[in-house]
Amino acid sequence: MADIVDHDDLANVFLGMGALQSPAELHGYAVGFIAVGGRTERSGWLKHCCDLLDIENPDPEQSDELFRVYTAAKTALASDDLALQLLLPGDELDLDQRIASLGQWVQGFLTGFAMAGKQLQKDGGSLEALSSDSREALSDLAAIAQISADEAGAEGAEQDFFEICEYVRVVAMTVNTECNRPQGPTAGERLH
Template sequence: MTDHISQAPALDDFETWANFFTSYKAFSHPAELHGGLCGRLAAGGRLKTEEWRSLACEQMGVAPDVAQGSDELATFLDTVYDVTLAAMQSSDLGFRPLLPDDEYTLDQRLQALSAWVRGFLEGMAVMASRELGEATGEVREVVEDMVSISQVAQGEEDSEEGEQQFNEIMEYVRVGALTVFTEFNPPVPPAETTLH
């Protein structure tokens, strides 16, 4: 993948993704695609440019010929890949699942969280189903908890207690994704500095 990070639009912003999905008449949830990519990366997978574009378009429901003819879509997908991998590798632990902000109802955010976790689990299973059986107890526990979270009940009314629970679950998912990433990905060596 080429380096698109410097020219990235706000790719951690759900609204940017939602507008992009709408403009391409995508029928899937943006959070699910982001979760799927994160699951693959966390399990140690790396995708070639064409492989990722094809996978993303398939999940979005965008015809391959539309994707091949759109520089805008190609740039978006390539940038998403690079930015997401960089966020997961970052030592500042600033990685966040792609979810709507609190202007959306709690129910909409729960649906998005559930979609993200489903995508994450699917992506992880595709890349490391055998390795997961040999993973540490901590990782297996995270995976089991995420399975439960992916089936979270919808129809939650906005309330202070609901908000607090949502934020706790979201933080657990965020840290859990990074835990899995740490398990399956060797640390990136720091850039070498030469002394003169």
């Protein structure tokens, strides 16, 4: 499947571009941006990437990889089978590195959410679709973004990490569902 993004492959692309941020942060940004209703074309997405990653114009191959992050997130969020997976390093890395990546993913999600939310409000929309539970979950994410690797050595830390990742994934999908509900027909459309 062309939309699958591999963390390590993307990390190599980032290294080639001189990007200091992590692939996890960019993927989180894409998911947050899309979840609140943000949509853009390839050129717009690449501008977001250049701004977020503090890079100059990527070459065509790098651009393809960056745009794949956006399309993969969009496809996963549109899927009926809850296909969204957080783009994090694999289990071969130490838990403290995976915890740091999770914090970066969540930070990216919140940044993307805020960017698309600002645009939505500027265009006359609102975030009223969010339930109070989702608003509370977003507050939880703000705390998770500050996650520290200090607990990596604690007993049960691996299981705790898995559970937090699953919670973050569910929050992202829930926000996406609430913000991207199909609009019902207007009164005029119902008449025809």
